[in-house]
Amino acid sequence: AQSVTQLDSQVPVFEEAPVELRCNYSSSVSVYLFWYVQYPNQGLQLLLKYLSGSTLVKGINGFEAEFNKSQTSFHLRKPSVHISDTAEYFCAVSEQGYSTLTFGKGTMLLVSP
Amino acid sequence: SAVISQKPSRDICQRGTSLTIQCQVDSQVTMMFWYRQQPGQSLTLIATANQGSEATYESGFVIDKFPISRPNLTFSTLTVSNMSPEDSSIYLCSVDGQGIGGYTFGSGTRLTVV
Structure with a gap:
């Protein structure tokens, strides 16, 4: 069975600074990887996904993530954050050929002026 | 996406x-798919619902507590039965509308049991 570890429960950052949210996974088979964002009192929105191909994945709102198979990581990055990026970010994994997602515990990104 | x-x-x-x-x-x-998000926690899969068959429940979730219906390919219901304050959570449905990798989520139901 797969598992996901998000190493930081909360990441405070100033506006226009770069940010990296860390995600590591564990699985005995090949996986698909996802990052979702949840704004306050809202559902989940897909930021980006890695299915195959290039290990650098670009998503919405200027976010990108890099799949590192040897490190079993899928860290999310943004070069310059905005106040509006304040939200909960979830990393998720599914085993190839199987539809169920396993989520990490989430990282709260707090952007201050 | 869906x-x-x-x-x-x-x-x-x-x-x-x-x-x-x-x-x-x-x-x-x-x-x-039906998920539960308890306060301050991540999402936990409750069950997977396929049209025309019984839902498949994850460990720790039972049909008597969370009965699910899936009458057609565009609709599903989740019932939270005999509620207690511990059931206070956000419940979300999700679909894999584009095949693997196209997961979409509903906006969620925020349930408070008093």
């Missing part, structure tokens, strides 16, 4: 009662 309409968006219920949550998808999908 668009999901989930309702109600929130409700406050008395303990011992039941609440049925509905999810309507704008396209036909094979699998629908």
Whole structure:
């Protein structure tokens, strides 16, 4: 069975600074990887996904993530954050050929002026 | 990607009662998923619902507590039965509308049991 570890429960950052949210996974088979964002009192929105191909994945709102198979990581990055990026970010994994997602515990990104 | 309409968006219920949550998808999908997000926690899969068959429940979730219906390829309901304050959570439905990798989520139902 797969598992996901998000190493930081909360990441405070100033506006226009770069940010990296860390995600590591564990699985005995090949996986698909996802990052979702949840704004306050809202559902989940897909930021980006890695299915195959290039290990650098670009998503919405200027976010990108890099799949590192040897490190079993899928860290999310943004070069310059905005106040509006304040939200909960979830990393998720599914085993190839199987539809169920396993989520990490989430990282709260707090952007201050 | 698929668009999901989930309702109600929130409700406050008395303990011992039941609440049925509905999810309507704008396209036909094979699998629908129901998740629970307890306060301050991540998402936990409750069950997977396929049209025309019994839902498959994850460990720790049972059909008597969380009965699910899947009458067609665009609709599903989750009922939270005999509620207690511990059931206070956000419940979300999800579909894999584009095959693997196209997971879409409803906006969630915020349930408070008093």
